[in-house]
Amino acid sequence: MDNVPKYVAASATAVAMTARPRTAKPDDRELVRAAQKGEVVAFEELVRRHQQRVMAVVGGVLRRREDIEDVAQQVFMKAYVSIGRFDMRSAFSTWLYKIAVNECWDYLRKKKVRPLSYEADLSEEQVRHVEQFVSTDSHGGGNPSDRAELREIVERLLGELSEEDRVMLVLKEAQGFAVEEIGRMLNLNVNTVKVRLFRARRKLAKTYRRRVGAHS
Amino acid sequence: MSEQQEQKKMAGCEKFEAALEDYASGELPRRDAKRLTVHLESCHECREALEDARLSARLVAVFSEAVDPGPGFTQRVMAQIHVAEHWVREQRSFWRPIEAWSWRLALSASLALALLFSYGLRSNAPSAAPEPSGVLVPQTDAFAVPISAPPSTGDEVLMAIAEKHHERY
Structure with missing residues (x-):
């Protein structure tokens, strides 16, 4: 395969992929091996498979929606550049999510984004809004502006947690990552993640009661 | 309940966190x-902690919108990769x-x-012997007392001839 031009090898992989029965898709390891040999099509398939979850990780760390896609693209660029060094000791997804979390920290550091920790009082309208959300099973109001306002209020409440605790909580509760995955992403022991998650939840609830419960 | 009391009570329940x-x-x-569940029936603190956990999970769910x-994300990523690879190739072709x-x-x-070094060694070799240089001449002249000053008058000319004559004999 060494003497075959890249584009021929890539199309060979593409043919092989399409030639397989629909049920037997190449797994991540096969695709990684092909990408390590320089087959761009294989990497493209990896991007297609993992883009949603990478966006979820990045979306769990970053606040501004407009930043999320830019950083997610950067994550895949970095993965492409360093895929040759990936030794397959962990799952490709774990390695990719780690890149995503690090890329987000770098982005926040470069942009010098500080956690929102202002103690300004919530308006009566905001209190009513968030209470209504908590007491119902809705996903944050019917229209996008209501959802955006709710997100802003909760973001202000989360501002009292450390950045890492905030990220853990959002990844677990909002993005549906397992405790084990979060531990691998943040290089933390599973039990540590559980305990920190639990304490972060308690702190958030206390902040809510202090700032929202006090109004009602 | 004071914060200290609360912390003391919670310390016993830490193993349940x-x-x-x-x-x-x-x-x-x-x-x-x-x-x-048995523990929760008797421990108010842990029941409250569990309620807190559920409340915060509800709050954070506001971010759950995927x-x-x-549709074009993969294409955009791949296009960026192609641009980057093209740039790297160009850089390589410039430096190669x-x-x-x-x-x-x-x-x-x-x-x-x-070559320059060996030439320098060769051209320096003859000039290694000490030799009065042109620069030193005016210095010696400046400090040297003339053995005999040139005669300026007729008497001095006669005196100089007499001295020469005396030296010869």
Whole structure:
């Protein structure tokens, strides 16, 4: 395969992929091996498979929606550049999510984004809004502006947690990552993640009661 | 309840923290869950902690709306990769001829230096012997007292002839 031009090898992989029965898709390891040999099509398939979850990780760390896609693209660029060094000791997804979390920290550091920790009082309208959300099973109001306002209020409440605790909580509760995955992403022991998650939840609830419960 | 009392009471329940996290997410094995349920019946603090966990989970759910990468995301990523690869190739093609010639340039430069050095050694060899230099002459003249000053009058000319004559005999 060494003497075959890249584009021929890539199309060979593409043919092989399409030639397989629909049920037997190449797994991540096969695709990684092909990408390590320089087959761009294989990497493209990896991007297609993992883009949603990478966006979820990045979306769990970053606040501004407009930043999320830019950083997610950067994550895949970095993965492409360093895929040759990936030794397959962990799952490709774990390695990719780690890149995503690090890329987000770098982005926040470069942009010098500080956690929102202002103690300004919530308006009566905001209190009513968030209470209504908590007491119902809705996903944050019917229209996008209501959802955006709710997100802003909760973001202000989360501002009292450390950045890492905030990220853990959002990844677990909002993005549906397992405790084990979060531990691998943040290089933390599973039990540590559980305990920190639990304490972060308690702190958030206390902040809510202090700032929202006090109004009602 | 004071904060100290609360902390003391919670210290006894710390061992349940990880289990409560699993219990709240419904991931605790059935046997452990039964044991924790018994504990929760008697422990107000842990019941409150569990309520807090559920409340915060509800609050954070506001972020659960999936961020959709959109249909063209993969194409945009791959396009960026192609642009980056093209740039890297261009950089390589710019530097490659320079890299190829660099060792020849280095060799020629070192040869030239060696030649200059050997030439310098050879041209310095004869001038190594001490020899009054042109620069020193005016210095010696400046400080040397003339043996005899040139005669300026007729008497002085006669005196000089007499001296010469006297020296000869």
